[in-house]
Amino acid sequence: MNFDTIVLAIAAVLFVSALIALTVWAFKAFFGGSGTGSGFLRARERRLALVETATVDSRRKLMLIRRDDVEHLIMTGGPVDVLIETGIKAHAHLEPPLEDVIIARNDTRPAPDFGKS
Known part of the structure; x- marks a missing residue:
């Protein structure tokens, strides 16, 4: 070769x-x-999502879980898992504006003079 x-x-x-x-x-x-x-x-759109987590201590964790438009707060990692709060209304999804967005243009303001009394 x-x-x-x-x-x-x-x-x-x-x-x-x-x-x-x-x-x-x-x-x-x-x-x-x-x-x-x-x-x-x-x-198809996903129905279940983990929205946020927060550590309570070295073993326990808080989790905010969304199913459809309802959120549930759960604590895991201890001797038992605990459902803390249920039926929390989820934040509405942002939708595009119905009309064109117009940003107003302002004249510049003079900077304040803090040296004068």
Whole structure:
């Protein structure tokens, strides 16, 4: 075997490996592989989300969980998990404005002079 044949074989193996990786990535992106929930065939809106977490101490954690438009506050990590509050109204999602937004232009004001009494 000469040097050119070895270089060509290595280049061919790298090219085929790149094609396989690209095919796997495209399949996951379009068909929602690995449970991501976002994909070409999964166009429905997600109903369950972890909104926020806060650490209480080294073991316990507060979690705010949203299901549909209702939030629930849960504490986990202690001897038992506790539902602290339920039925919290979720914040409304921001919607685009109905009309064009016009920003008023104001004249510049002079800076205050604090040196004078």
